[in-house]
Amino acid sequence: MxxxxxxxxxxxxxxxxxxxxxxxxxxxxxxxxxxxxxxxxxxxxxxxxxxxxxxxxxxxxxxxxxxxxxxxxxxxxxxxxxxxxxxxxxxxxxxxxxxxxxxxxxxxxxxxxxxxxxxxxxxxxxxxxxxxxxxxxxxxxxxxxxxxxxxxxxxxxxxxxxxxxxxxxxxxxxxxxxxxxxxxxxxxxxxxxxxxxxxxxxxxxxxxxxxxxxxxxxxxxxxxxxxxxxxxxxxxxxxxxxxxxxxxxxxxxxAAQEQTHAHLLELRDRFMQAVSSIPGLRWNHPPQGSPKVASLTLPGADGEALLMNLDLLEVAASAGSACSAGTMEPSHVLRAIGLSEADARASLRFSFGAATTAAEVDAAAEALRQAAQWSRA
CATH class of the missing domain: 3.40.640.10 (Type I PLP-dependent aspartate aminotransferase-like (Major domain))
Known part of the structure; x- marks a missing residue:
């Protein structure tokens, strides 16, 4: 996983x-x-x-x-x-x-x-x-x-x-x-x-x-x-x-905070570049925000289906706060910043840690491309 x-x-x-x-x-x-x-x-x-x-x-x-x-x-x-x-x-x-x-x-x-x-x-x-x-x-x-x-x-x-x-x-x-x-x-x-x-x-x-x-x-x-x-x-x-x-x-x-910050920023940029070719993909997170988080929307896709497909491909991500998981409600955060209900439901959050590797990010990007194809098929 x-x-x-x-x-x-x-x-x-x-x-x-x-x-x-x-x-x-x-x-x-x-x-x-x-x-x-x-x-x-x-x-x-x-x-x-x-x-x-x-x-x-x-x-x-x-x-x-x-x-x-x-x-x-x-x-x-x-x-x-x-x-x-x-x-x-x-x-x-x-x-x-x-x-x-x-x-x-x-x-x-x-x-x-x-x-x-x-x-x-x-x-x-x-x-x-x-x-x-x-x-x-x-x-x-x-x-x-x-x-x-x-x-x-x-x-x-x-x-x-x-x-x-x-x-x-x-x-x-x-x-x-x-x-x-x-x-x-x-x-x-x-x-x-x-x-x-x-x-x-x-x-x-x-x-x-x-x-x-x-x-x-x-x-x-x-x-x-x-x-x-x-x-x-x-x-x-x-x-x-x-x-x-x-x-x-x-x-x-x-003690490792500065190193971790730089590592996460590199991983997020790598992930964003790797999935940038997915048709219609839009980013929600601000560029100067915490490098821990990458939030994206795939218009026309179903976020729940995306998550299940990613899980089948052994990638763990989320559709928003873990405390709201299972509610079937679109993210209140994404709705508050202006996303439509449909786009909020078509959104995912990927978040990285100090132990995350570049190889894992590359594999997750490939899994997201595959999951997006399945979801839109």
Missing amino acids: IYLDYAATHPMTADALAAYAHAAARPGNPASVHAAGQAARELLEEGRARVAAALGTDPRTLIANSGGTEGDNHVLLGVARAWQDAHGRPGHLITTPTEHSAVLAPARWLESQGWTVDWLAPDRGGHYAPADLAAALRPDTALVSIHHANNELGTVQDTPALAAIAAAQGVPYHTDAVQAPGVLPVDLPGWGVTYATFSAHKWGGPRGVGFVYVRRGADLPPVTLGGGQEGGLRPGTQNTAGVYAAGVALTHAQ
Whole structure:
């Protein structure tokens, strides 16, 4: 199988697997005071410190959790609850129609509860203009939530500029940065964001582990109740092995980030050139976006049939976000940037990783040519 679905999940690296096994063999609960518990606590905090160093922040700003979906929900619902408790009424949220479903779903739920939600309009490449954000801010805006790197298009936002506009009005700014670490530079203090969310499985760590960044001095109420773990913000026994393995994986991914970026850019360009002769093929991703992602449309083809044909040819790709797979709905991201429903249904996403080879890209390109012929036959 040629695996070209790294935006959905990055296979665990050998180093992360070894680190996970090492930590999982320790019996202690990191909240326990005995020696076994304190040994587990040391591994937990070493993993957190490694992640913090790679993200340019203090370990005390990172809350360990189960991943990006939990993190996005925690920020949107936690901030909204705090704002509504303080003001006695629903407030105003600004976000975008190209967010991951982990942001879209809580935003829509807040809308159903009386909140006003402004959905910024993207350009054809999925970018959001700082001027549009400035115009949308209101006295009752409780939060702005705009992703850093889009999971379907690879579009990279000017997060520092957008966050600065929100900060100038005293509005907290959240970014879903799940797709960035290991591929794109991350500088949380330099970005100026209030909150950011991450998932370890996107950089070669284990699935089911993630982090919420909360800038020092910012508030984020818990949305679940229980013990005092993670400063009381995310109660429940921590996944010691997962956090430790996440830290080991990100340390290595961060060290190779520039090399990985160059490698992915070369692979994407090679793939684009190799399939450019397919009749009618159009590209959706912006040229200056994350090199991890290549999004294409084959007008007149059926995306589901293309994926099944590719799978028969032992190539793994996707039609969009893995969290939306099986819904039979066209990509909301592609629809938001102006594609028709038919074209959105005829679109595929290929995403590359550091372990992807040129030979695999060439074979995948040939498989796509064959799959397109079968789909259009």
